[in-house]
Structures are given as structure tokens and as C-alpha cells.
Amino acid sequence: MDDLYREIIIEHYKNPGYKGHLEPHDYAFEDSNPLCGDHIEITLRVGADGKVAEAAFDGHGCAISQASADLLIESIIGQPLEDVKQLNKQHILDLLGIDLGPVRLKCALLSLKVLKAGLYGMGEAPDSLVE
Amino acid sequence: MDDLYREIIIEHYKNPGYKGHLEPHDYAFEDSNPLCGDHIEITLRVGADGKVAEAAFDGHGCAISQASADLLIESIIGQPLEDVKQLNKQHILDLLGIDLGPVRLKCALLSLKVLKAGLYGMGEAPDSLVE
Amino acid sequence: MPINPQQVRAQFPTLQREVRPGIPLTYLDSTATSQKPLAVLQAMDDYYRHSNANIHRGVHTLAEEATALYEDARAKIARFIHAPSARQVIFTRNTTESINLVAYTWARANLQAGDLVILTEMEHHSNLVPWHILQAERGIRLEFIPVTENGTLDLEAYRALLQQSPKLVSFTHMSNVLGSITPAAEMIGLAHQAGARVLLDGAQSVPHFPTDVQALDVDFLAFSAHKMCGPTGIGVLYGKADLLEAMPPFLGGGDMIKEVKLRSFRANSIPHKFEAGTPAIAEAIGFGAACDFLTSIGMDAVAAHEHEITAYALERLEEIPGLAVFGRENPHRGGVAAFTLQGIHPHDVAQILDSDGIAVRAGHHCAQPLHEKFGIPATTRASFYLYSTKEEVDKLVDGIYKVKTYFG
Amino acid sequence: MPINPQQVRAQFPTLQREVRPGIPLTYLDSTATSQKPLAVLQAMDDYYRHSNANIHRGVHTLAEEATALYEDARAKIARFIHAPSARQVIFTRNTTESINLVAYTWARANLQAGDLVILTEMEHHSNLVPWHILQAERGIRLEFIPVTENGTLDLEAYRALLQQSPKLVSFTHMSNVLGSITPAAEMIGLAHQAGARVLLDGAQSVPHFPTDVQALDVDFLAFSAHKMCGPTGIGVLYGKADLLEAMPPFLGGGDMIKEVKLRSFRANSIPHKFEAGTPAIAEAIGFGAACDFLTSIGMDAVAAHEHEITAYALERLEEIPGLAVFGRENPHRGGVAAFTLQGIHPHDVAQILDSDGIAVRAGHHCAQPLHEKFGIPATTRASFYLYSTKEEVDKLVDGIYKVKTYFG
Ligand SMILES: Cc1ncc(COP(=O)(O)O)c(C=O)c1O
């Protein structure tokens, strides 16, 4: 069971460091996973240097989706927007440090999908965006 | 192989006793088996006593369908029309004296279907007519 | 005779499996699909090893054997649901295709813009989306029998809707989420009085308790083999003969025709009219074997066993603080318990249970509108079948306590 | 590597069978359906005994295994036909349903009254009747590329028809009666130049020689597993991604949706948009195993073997007085020999051959208009596959002589 839900996941799920809503913000994106109703909203402020100055997520869902969102936000703060646009599935898996079946992978990738679809200005995020 | 095509079948197929077309006639019926293109036409004259006075078949098709038709005509001559209407599958199987799978059964029963559908004044003969 | 679960379980190879070394499978997901007994696997394997051939038009021995096996299977299924004749049993891929078949043929031939179709709020997506498509295409009207707090259908509202002269009432005989068994016979009678036809979604009823289409007087019944010990890839649409005969064909192709010219065709008689192309032959044979298997055990015994297991499960689940069973109040229910666990997402519940080999579903179970109505985005669902045991229920309960500790 | 028929045959249980005691099976009916190798039966049995679960939405181990097996099978089939991506492979029941899917979705969305669809005179009923239905419903126009005396398509007539701006050209890659292999790449190029889309009926081509949908540049390709060593109950529609994405859904239900509200739904992305309800999971897995099996032997080797057997069969059949092979003159042909025997009906030929264990088809082989054109109500058809042998051809020829004596 420890393989499944590493302490870090439970920790970030129970006590997220970046949960909230930034006001004002430069970007705001949201989407949900229709399979399970998980919902993620991300708000973001960009610095003059083109790097992520501040970010936060809001939403509800399973531990995997919420912990991933928190870990993702943590990982992008201070990063150039252009680099953030390149992030993919592996980044999330590295953050979580566990293996996931196809269904749970969708939970894990929801926040990244929301983030990238937002940065690319797409209305709806295709799965291929985070492959 | 003798089980399959008894001599009587080959004999009636090669030398049918009742092949032809009666003119004038009291009844004329025809139909084909769309599965294999077998075609049977039956013409019939009824006597004053309500019995089949004369009958003939015409058509083309496999040995089973043609021999069945010839044997069927032979069997109904002199029979009351009302009895002929009651004939069923078993009558044909008795005449042929062999077992038949479902596909060949359709060949064997074509002439009886044509005959009964005609006597009942139906346009198209349902399979149930000869069950 | 009551079911002896150990004897029954011995016939299901999957139930002998370990999910991971040392962790046996506790399969509580039969509402999604059932496990398959050896007799069903054997029937299909025998067909493939011995009599495999295309059917209906073949003169050779294998083709005749295959045709006889296929048509015998149809007859077995007809008997299983007490259909007046085998030709009223049409093979489809699954319940979903059966419902779509009615929507594409009977409904398109009989429904005009403005015509009313009555559904319920507890329908599976398979009994919603075909009607959404028709609504968009034809402008038919859809109304829904509400589901009450206790998981039953609001029959007063149904009676009121029937005043609007619906053409069709289409509803499930048992909810795959609430477990509610609907009063189908009564509802069908009322629909007929109002001049409407009835399509019954039997995906969850035919596998779990005796079905008699003549006693129900139902016009159409849809169900799937894979939920009743049979293979994937095959389902059935049962229909009243006069309706089926009057319906236009659905898919065009081989076997569904009497005659084909270059520019026209004449359709075959039922059931063949609705079975275009090479059918799922092995699957039909497996389906027939599944009916034999269930009949040998007895559908009354299946229902009684599930009733006992479900009562025990509800009792045990209710002990758990923070756990709420969806539609708990309805006594008239089948072997399904969908629940929420305070503060823990169903996906997490299901995944942690899986680490102990316990297989349950999490999500909206293809009944999104029902979940939405009650403001619950998802539930965890445990479901039972003839091979389920009280020990499995105990494992489930232990597992849930573990989940709670984990997130505690 | 050339095929070693004995090695290949050892893998097909049915080929070991005796039709009646002492009379081994000589199976010459693979065009109707092929026999199945052990590897395919094993793959399905393993699934049912080990990983049987419903797919896509399940979190538990069995559901994840089943989903992975199902999607792997899709990927194998995609590779088998050189599809750019697996999501362009849509599972259906058979070739017939694949063609109907295009007729019900793409065609209904894109064809208006008066629009032209070009077919050929050698089409199987499965590629005629769906268009007859659409003609009756929509008033589309149908024109037919004629078949010449030697069994080829009249390409001059085709070019002339293309002047009439057809919207779709739908034709078979290989006739199941004449054995003629059509010049698909050339015909598809011409159709595209004329602005038409192309649906290729691959029921007889995909099983028998290498297929590359990208090299063909075909818009849609339909084929069935059961004709290529795979199970019954499953087929494929391949399509170009942009076309599939733009097409409206076909059957409505679970799995084909992104979201369902009480009165509306949003469709899922491809391929799921076209796979409503619980799919034929075991059958997809069996289909994937069949592709592995054929790939391990090599489709070039399969084609070469059939070519050799067919050449031998044609040579031997032609010795027989009164025997005429249908479409004999066409050198570009697959492993099919449909023939007539002077004065003896095909049903009688087939049945007497069956008494020696030789399985052939008799009838119009679901190509009634083709038979009608040549004034032949029915033919006897022998067909060959990778497991066919010259000894079997010899048995057939001996059998035909016996038929002649019998009726002599
Ligand atoms: C050329 C051709 N097209 C279509 C079909 C129909 O295939 P299925 O019956 O698997 O749908 C066949 C099968 O006989 C065929 O030979």
C-alpha cells in the first residue's frame, strides 16, 4: 500500500501548500475529469522576467488529482513560462513517485492538462497534450 | 453417400414423371428459394369430387428440390384438396426417406411451400407453413 | 435449493486467482460484468475447436453444426426469458446496441417531432443517449420519472406524465447504482393503458432474478450476456413479434436479406432481418451455455442468495462511521451497494481496496444524471452475484476501515 | 520464409477433426470464415480465466489489465494495417457493421439527395444493402462499375463515372466469388482526384495479403476478425482521423460519451465515440492475437502460399470436363475458385463433397447481383488459406469426379 499512496501524496492532499485562488492573476484555467467529477482551477501570476511568480489551485477530487495539483504548482513556481509549456506526463509521475494504471493516470494528469490547455489558450484540453 | 441421395431421388431428378405445365388449370403457383435460386411452378386441376385430378411442376434447381417436387405431385394426385392443405414437412421427409440439414431442408420443402401458399391464396409463403 | 457458494465458486476460474502473490481476488464488481463459469468457456472453445464455420447458408457438416448450435442458443435464451418464440430473440452486441436498435428502427418509424418518450432519472447512459440523439434529430420530447430520496421511482409523477399520451416508456428494471428494482409489471400495465409501448432495460434484471416477458407483457427487452455469466460481444433484443415484423431493418448486409438486386433488396423475416453480416456465433453459443448454467442453479436461488448477501452487506456497511449507502431506504433492491465515505474520494477508496485484492467500481457508473441529481459526483460501488460470500463482505468492511485509517 | 503447411495445420484444432468416423475434414471454406489457431483461443481463454473485467472506468487490477489488453489489441491491429495511430481503429461486430457505420454517420452527414455513390457489380451484399437503405431514405444515386467477362472491373467505365462528381466510391479489395483483386491504390487515387472519398471493403484482402492503409491512402477500410484467424463477433472500421473526428456518433450509450446530462450529452473522442456500451473485449484480444499469429508467419508468405495453391487448383479443376471456373481469365486473383458443373446443381455438388468430408460453399455467396449479371443462379466455391494444401485440392478434384459419376 505504501507503493500506492506515498506519504508525500497523503500529505499534499491533506495539507496542500498552494490551495487557493489568486486575485488578481494573469492566467486562470479550469477543467474537470468527466469520469469522476474531479475539478481543478489554476490561477497564475507571471513576473516581468517571464517566470511564474505565484500560482495556486482550487478544486475537489481524489487524493491523486489534488496532490498532483499541489506538487505541480510547487514545481513550476520560479520556472520560465516557456519551460512550463513543455512539461509532460513524466514530470507528474516523477513528482508522485508511483506507478499508475490508465484510469488513475487521468486523475494525476488533470492539473497538468488544465495548466497547459490554459497556457496554450485552448478551450478544451486533449489527452495528447500531456502524453 | 447412399443415405444422402437415395436412388429414388436421383431417379426422380433425372426422369421426373410430372414435369410440365398444365393448360388449362385451376390453380397455378410459383416461388423460388432466394438462397440458391431454385424455382418451382405447380399447376393443378381439381375434379368435381374436390380431389386433385391432375398436377405438374416446372422449374429448375438442385436434385433435392426437383425430386421432392416430383414425389410431392405423385403423392397428391387423387387426394382431396382439403387433405393436401394439411401436408407438412414430415410428408416430404417420408417421401425422400433421408435426413436433411436445415439448408437442404429448405430445398426439399420448396415445392410444398409453393403448393400450400397457392392453395391458401397467400402471396408469399412463410416457412411456418410447412413446419 | 439454496446456493452452495463454494461449489459455485469452484466453477469460476477467475475467482481462484490471486491479484498479487498471496492476495486472492475479492470480486465485487459483477454489476459491471460477471465472471464466467467453465461450462461457458468450454462451450465456446468446443465450438471453435470442432464446429467452427459460417452459418445459415452452408451445406457442409460444420456449417450445419454451427447453424444448429447458434439457433439452439437462441432457443435457450428464448426459454430463459419465457419468450413465446425463438424468432423474437434478436442477437446484438450488448444492451446498448439493443436499445439503439429500437431507437433507430421502431422509434424512427413511429415517432414524430413533439412525440413524447418517458424515461427515468435513474437510467444508465445507454438508455439516455440514444434518445438524446433522436431528440436532436427528430425533435421528440423527453420527460423523466423522478427518483425519490429513498431510491424509488415517483409513480404519481409517472401517472401524471402518462396523461400526456407518450408513445414510448423506456426504463430500467433495476438500477445499476441504487440497486432499486422497479415495479415493471405495474408500470408496463399503466403505459399500455395510456397507449404507449414499453422498452425495458433488463441489463441488471435478467441476470439476477427470473424474467417472464409474457407475464410482464413487455414490448421490448434489452440485456447483455456478459453480465449473466456469458461472454462479451453479445446481447439480445427481445420484442413482440408483430412489432419486430413491422419494423424497418437496421444494418444492411448479408443474412438480413431475402433477395438482393443491384439497386434494391427485400428484407428477410425475423430474427434474421436484424442480424446483418456474420454474427457473433461463438458468443451466442456461450450465451446459451450461460442460460443453461443459470437455469441449472435456478434463478430463484440466485435471487435469494443475492438477497441474503445484500442484506448482510447493508447491515455491515452501516456500522461504518461516515459511510452512507446511496438509496439505502428502498427495501426492494438487488445486489448493489453504492456508497460515499465522508471526506474520502471514491477513486481513493477503490484503489486502496484494490491493494487488498478487493475489486469495486468508483465513479458515476454511467449514471451521471442520477449522481448529479443527488449532488454526489461519484460513489464507490460493491456488487454481488451468485458466487458472492459473506466472507467477501467482511473483507470489504475491513478494507474500508483500513482506508479510513489511512486517510484518518 | 515459405509456409510449411503441416507445421501451420498443427496449430488449428479444427483441422485435426474427422467429419465422420474415418473421414477427415478438408476445409475449403475459408472465404466464409477461417479456422482459428490455438494462440487465438488461448488468448481469449486466458483473458476470461484471469483478467475478465469491464474496461475503461475501472480502478481495480482486473479492470486495468483488461483495459490494457483491449487497447493493446487495438494497437496490434493498427500496426497490422499500418495505421498512423491506434485511435483510428474502431471496433465493430464485423465488416458489415463497419460499412453501415460509415453509411449511418459519415454518409448521412455528408450526402444529400442526388449525390452519387459509386459501387461495383461484384460487391458483397454488405456493401450494397447499406446504400440501398440510404438511397430509399435520402434519395442518393447509385452507379456501378461493371464487371467484365474476365472478372475484372471496367476501369474505363469507372473513369467515366468519376466525371459525375461522386461523393463516395465504395468497393471491395477482393471479390469473395471471383477472387479478383481490384487495383485499389489506382482506383483510390482516381477517386481522390475526382474529389470523392473511398471506403474499401477489406473483408477478403486484409486476411490474405499485406495491407498498408497509408500507402493506399484509403479513407475508410472495413474488415472482420473471423476471416483472418480471429474470433467471431468483432471487426474493425479504420478511418482517417479528421474524418472520424468530424463524424457524428452512431450508437449512443456508455463509454462513447464525455459527459451526460439528463437531456443532452457530449461525445467522447475517437475511437471511443464509436464504441457504445461494453465492447467485445475478449474478441478484441483474440483479434490482436490473430494479428500476432499472421505476422509471425508473414503476410507475404501467406499470400505466396495461397497463390501457389490457387494456381494448382485452377490447373487441376480445368481438367474436369463440364467444369467452368467463374472469372477464370483474371490472373490477379486470390485463393477463391467458384465454379459451375454442367447439369449438376451447386447444392448437390457441395452436399456430395461433404459426404467425403470436403467443406465447400454453394449458392450466391452474398453476391446475388454478380451471379445474376452472368446468368448463373449459384456456384460451388472452394477457397484456400494459409493452411490449405495441394493434397486437399486433389481430394476436391477426386470428389468432383465422384459427383459426376453419381449424376452421370
Ligand atoms: C467481400 C466481402 N465483404 C463483406 C463481407 C461481410 O463480412 P461479415 O459477414 O464478416 O460482416 C464478406 C464476407 O463474406 C466478404 O467476403
Ligand SMILES: Cc1ncc(COP(=O)(O)O)c(C=O)c1O
Ligand atoms: C442498467 C444498465 N443498462 C445498460 C447497461 C449497458 O450494458 P452494456 O454495456 O452491456 O451495453 C448497463 C451496464 O452497465 C446497465 O447496468
